[in-house]
Amino acid sequence: MNQTPSRNNPKDFQDLVEAIVASDLAEPRTRHIDAGYLPNRDTVIEIVKLLRELLFPGYFGRQHLTSSTLEFHVEELLRAIDTRLFEQARNAIRHQANRRGVPCLDCDQEAERIVRHLLGAIPRLRAVLATDVQATFDGDPAAADYDEIIFSYPGILAISTYRIAHELSINKLPLIPRIMTEYAHNITGIDIHPGASIDEYFFIDHGTGVVIGETTVIGKGAKIYQGVTLGALSTRGGQSLRGAKRHPTLMDEVTVYSGASILGGDTVIGEGAVIASNVFLTQSVPARTRVSGKNPELQYKNHAPVEFLQAFPADWVI
Secondary structure: OOOOOOOOOHHHHHHHHHHHHHHHHHOHHHOOOOOOOOOOHHHHHHHHHHHHHHHOOOOOOOOOOOHHHHHHHHHHHHHHHHHHHHHHHHHHHHHHHHHHOOOOOOHHHHHHHHHHHHHHOHHHHHHHHHHHHHHHHHHOOOOOOHHHHHHHOHHHHHHHHHHHHHHHHOOOOOOHHHHHHHHHHHHHOOEEOOOOEEOOOOEEEOOOOOEEOOOOEEOOOOEEEOOOEEEOOOOOOHHHHOOOOOOOEEOOOOEEOOOOEEEOOOOEEOOOOEEOOOOEEOOOEOOOOEEEOOOOOOOOOOOOOOOOOOOOOOOEEO
């Protein structure tokens, strides 16, 4: 008969410690010891929050800002972001060098360059995010005003975090961009890879379950709804596919309704096309085309069939 170990038996506890340490030493893929540098996830999330405070002044963090106090506030935020981001970027770059077994002779200079790039991009990012907020307001009759969108819409949280992370991603900063977008993913249910390329005036409505893959390209004025997947046709090749164009391209003014899946790096959705709900696409679509699936056969129990009077004409039915 097995006996429950005593809480007062130090040997039981020591045996457990030794077993866990042995498992740590036996499995290098899930441990980080004797390896030095690593970015801190909590600090990276704090940086995202500070950057959103900078991008949307007066909404997050310190409120009741005035024109006379804005310059002081911006300088204070910039210094806080600069210090934290430089440290985390340097750690990420050093960690990557250690993993690859190569010397890191210019880690500090590279981290400084990346931080300078991001901070210098803030005015441009603010201008692009203003178009995203406008697209959300224009596209959603339930939106009362811009304040409601900035404060509460998950799409804007996900998009703003993505746009920050993308600037770091295109500068080849490891780890940190993905930590940022996965933080937004955890909160919103919207998964945007930082490597995706998304033009301005972008609107994600509702958003839960949206997936936008690493090599996705989205043009200006696109609109997508909840449950949309812009994914790879197949990932059986694993790491051999790294760097290849695996995800679709959406041209300007494309609308993709809920539950649609558009897959494949060669798949191009033409300008102004509309993809209906629950469509599964692995081929390109001409511009200004409506794509829908055939209506499913509805069955009614204890009721005569109902004839629907409304039908949406489809240019291309699959």
